[in-house]
Amino acid sequence: MGSLKDSAVSGSNPLDSPVKQIQIDGLVVLKIIKHYQEEGQGSEVVQGVLLGLVVEDRLEITNCFPFPQHTEDDVDFDEVQYQMEMMRSLRHVNIDHLHVGWYQSTYYGSFVSRALLDSQFSYQHAIEESVVLIYDPIKTAQGSLCLKAYRLTPKLMEICKEKDFSPETLKKACVGYEHMLEEVPIVIKNSHLINVLLLDLQEKSMVADKHELLNLSSSNHLEKSLQLLMDRVDGMSQEIVKYNSYCRNLSKQQQQKQQYLQRRQQENTQRQSRGEPPLPEEDINKMFKPPQAPPRMDTLLIAGQVNNYCQNIKAFTSQNLGKLFMAEALQGHSS
Amino acid sequence: MVMIMCLICDLEIEEMVLKFMNFLFIFLEVIVANVVSNCFCQPPTSARGQQQESHGDLRSLSSSLFIIILHFLYEVMAVHGPVVKIHPVVLASIVDSYERRNEGASRVIGTLLGTTDKHSVEVTNCFSVPHNESEDEVAVDMEFAKNMYELHKKVSPSEVIIGWYATGYDITEHSVLIHEYYSREAPSPIHLTVDTALQSNKMNIRAYVSSQMGVPGKTVGVMFTPLTVKYIYYDTERIGVDLLHRTRASASRTNGLTTDLAQVASAAGRVQEMLSTVLSYIEDVLSGKVMADNSVGRFLMDLVNKVPKITAEDFESMLNSNINDLLMVTYLANLTQAQIALNEKLVVL
Numbered sequence: 004m005g006s007l008k009d010s011a012v013s014g015s016n017p018l019d020s021p022v023k024q025i026q027i028d029g030l031v032v033l034k035i036i037k038h039y040q041e042e043g044q045g046s047e048v049v050q051g052v053l054l055g056l057v058v059e060d061r062l063e064i065t066n067c068f069p070f071p072q073h074t075e076d077d078v079d080f081d082e083v084q085y086q087m088e089m090m091r092s093l094r095h096v097n098i099d100h101l102h103v104g105w106y107q108s109t110y111y112g113s114f115v116s117r118a119l120l121d122s123q124f125s126y127q128h129a130i131e132e133s134v135v136l137i138y139d140p141i142k143t144a145q146g147s148l149c150l151k152a153y154r155l156t157p158k159l160m161e162i163c164k165e166k167d168f169s170p171e172t173l174k175k176a177c178v179g180y181e182h183m184l185e186e187v188p189i190v191i192k193n194s195h196l197i198n199v200l201l202l203d204l205q206e207k208s209m210v211a212d213k214h215e216l217l218n219l220s221s222s223n224h225l226e227k228s229l230q231l232l233m234d235r236v237d238g239m240s241q242e243i244v245k246y247n248s249y250c251r252n253l254s255k256q257q258q259q260k261q262q263y264l265q266r267r268q269q270e271n272t273q274r275q276s277r278g279e280p281p282l283p284e285e286d287i288n289k290m291f292k293p294p295q296a297p298p299r300m301d302t303l304l305i306a307g308q309v310n311n312y313c314q315n316i317k318a319f320t321s322q323n324l325g326k327l328f329m330a331e332a333l334q335g336h337s338s
Numbered sequence: 339m340v341m342i343m344c345l346i347c348d349l350e351i352e353e354m355v356l357k358f359m360n361f362l363f364i365f366l367e368v369i370v371a372n373v374v375s376n377c378f379c380q381p382p383t384s385a386r387g388q389q390q391e392s393h394g395d396l397r398s399l400s401s402s403l404f405i406i407i408l409h410f411l412y413e414v415m416a417v418h419g420p421v422v423k424i425h426p427v428v429l430a431s432i433v434d435s436y437e438r439r440n441e442g443a444s445r446v447i448g449t450l451l452g453t454t455d456k457h458s459v460e461v462t463n464c465f466s467v468p469h470n471e472s473e474d475e476v477a478v479d480m481e482f483a484k485n486m487y488e489l490h491k492k493v494s495p496s497e498v499i500i501g502w503y504a505t506g507y508d509i510t511e512h513s514v515l516i517h518e519y520y521s522r523e524a525p526s527p528i529h530l531t532v533d534t535a536l537q538s539n540k541m542n543i544r545a546y547v548s549s550q551m552g553v554p555g556k557t558v559g560v561m562f563t564p565l566t567v568k569y570i571y572y573d574t575e576r577i578g579v580d581l582l583h584r585t586r587a588s589a590s591r592t593n594g595l596t597t598d599l600a601q602v603a604s605a606a607g608r609v610q611e612m613l614s615t616v617l618s619y620i621e622d623v624l625s626g627k628v629m630a631d632n633s634v635g636r637f638l639m640d641l642v643n644k645v646p647k648i649t650a651e652d653f654e655s656m657l658n659s660n661i662n663d664l665l666m667v668t669y670l671a672n673l674t675q676a677q678i679a680l681n682e683k684l685v686v687l
């Protein structure tokens with residue numbers, strides 16, 4: 004199931020973007036975890052900026068800093084000013100001050116949204132190789148770090164640039180929900196000194212392993228995931244209904260146009276036979292204004308989100324099946 | 339006196355030797371601190387003052403001996419003062435800023451942020467501050483420190499300045515000056531040293547708090563008393579650190595994030611390792627190689643009793659219903675995915 008997931012998200016062809024791999028420093032991972040832990044309780048998303056540099060076809064992320072929450076007063080002032088100040092100060096202490104992306108926490112995997120698309124588009128427009136790191140704290144708390152990096156596909160970039168989301172353009176570009184975001188593989192790298200530190204910590208800290216990964220209870224997580232999935236599928240069905248009505252209207256209009264043309268022709272032939280001047284051709288298009296095509300972007304987003312949910316659920320169930328079989332083996336020995 | 343300490347604390351001789359070497363280092367450090375305190379003292383103004391100064395010397399020597407004993411005790415048991423709890427994020431930041439230091443700088447300093455309690459201080463964040471250090475003077479960019487603190491406060495308003503850190507093993511004279519600056523920012527600041535030069539083949543992480551010492555009214559100096567250092571982790575932090583540990587094993591110091599089923603497999607592997615260790619211990623005890631320990635025996639009893647005793651049919655039915663749930667959910671997820679894919683294709687037609 005793991006390999007299926009990879010190919011579904013990134014498309015069957017290999018990544019042909021400028022970034023083929025992401026290398027993250029251990030420090031960044033710890034900082035992201037800490038930021039969510041301290042400021043992110045209450046299912047709010049926490050965001051921050053990633054700093055680093057590009058080496059050949061690898062994107063190295065060496066540091067990061069968090070954004071304050073969007074709570075009170077002038078948000079605009081905070082954002083840009085804060086960012087500028089931070090980057091200037093970090094430059095003084097020799098930390099890479101090049102913007103290479105941003106990170107966001109997510110709640111049960113629901114991050115495919117308009118806001119994310121817009122932000123990532125503006126980032127990728129300005130900086131070719133930027134990525135968005137999605138950190139899933141709930142899955143991490145279940146036993147293993149869940150950190151994924153996404154970029155917008157070049158096709159989607161084109162469409163976003165023109166801001167034209169009608170069905171025709173999407174059909175021309177052949178953009179499906181699978182080709183919206185592509186996942187970039189992540190590798191974690193540590194310097195030697197940090198390895199020494201980790202060794203030290205391991206000796207001194209003596210924190211007992213809690214083995215959350217082997218936890219058998221699954222119903223809570225499944226319930227929430229399925230509920231979110233149901234909401235999205237509802238949204239999806241509404242969009243589909245809208246599109247269907249649009250299609251019906253369009254075809255009805257075509258029919259009406261045809262009928263009108265036919266009637267005109269008949270009248271004209273009648274008039275000609277009677278020797279009267281034919282009626283002037285009227286502009287058909289002004290009479291029958293074509294109905295507005297619904298924007299397809301939302302549908303795409305919902306489809307992408309539903310796809311994401313399904314994949315997460317499948318991963319979760321596969322893990323739990325494994326655990327159940329282990330429990331069975333344990334019982335088998337003792338009984 | 340050392341031997342008496344040894345008997346009291348019931349340690350082995352090798353450990354004793356190691357600790358002795360350790361506090362010889364500390365002894366030297368304390369001598370330096372003494373010299374510093376003498377430099378900072380007011381010069382005596384009268385003959386009587388001269389005598390008092392020599393008394394002060396003796397007293398400072400005896401106080402330094404006292405400090406040595408305190409250091410020694412610190413190795414063995416806890417010490418007065420608040421407990422310092424550090425998050426791994428802080429240490430990783432410190433190491434990283436040390437690696438990025440300017441050319442020619444031998445150490446890095448920075449501010450520690452966190453929260454304080456009545457008996458403990460929790461260090462949760464830090465940032466480095468540029469500074470210049472030479473033989474006779476030290477310059478710290480205080481403007482920068484203030485700015486950074488303001489920025490950090492915007493993100494986490496609950497963090498306050500609780501001290502500062504420095505890389506390197508010793509506490510130098512400059513440290514005293516810097517510490518004084520920080521005591522203006524926070525009440526009784528903590529000083530943390532991280533030995534990145536690995537002088538004793540280990541990264542020694544120590545915390546100190548400063549207190550007045552010397553003869554009150556005359557020669558007052560500053561003494562750094564060590565504190566117990568503990569490492570605390572959030573649950574998710576521990577999982578992150580576990581992942582980072584795995585990079586140690588690979589040659590290129592890199593590690594990818596594993597897929598789901600592989601994670602369960604590795605967790606199962608870990609449990610299996612632990613079980614085999616326990617089994618080998620039991621066999622040793624049974625064959626008489628190792629003395630049986632009652633507490634371990636009690637834990638083993640607990641372990642065996644933890645596997646719940648359920649009749650075969652009940653367990654079968656529970657297992658089956660769980661598996662059915664999971665399979666149904668998987669089927670639903672697959673169905674949904676097929677549906678949206680179909681919908682996509684139909685629209686494009």
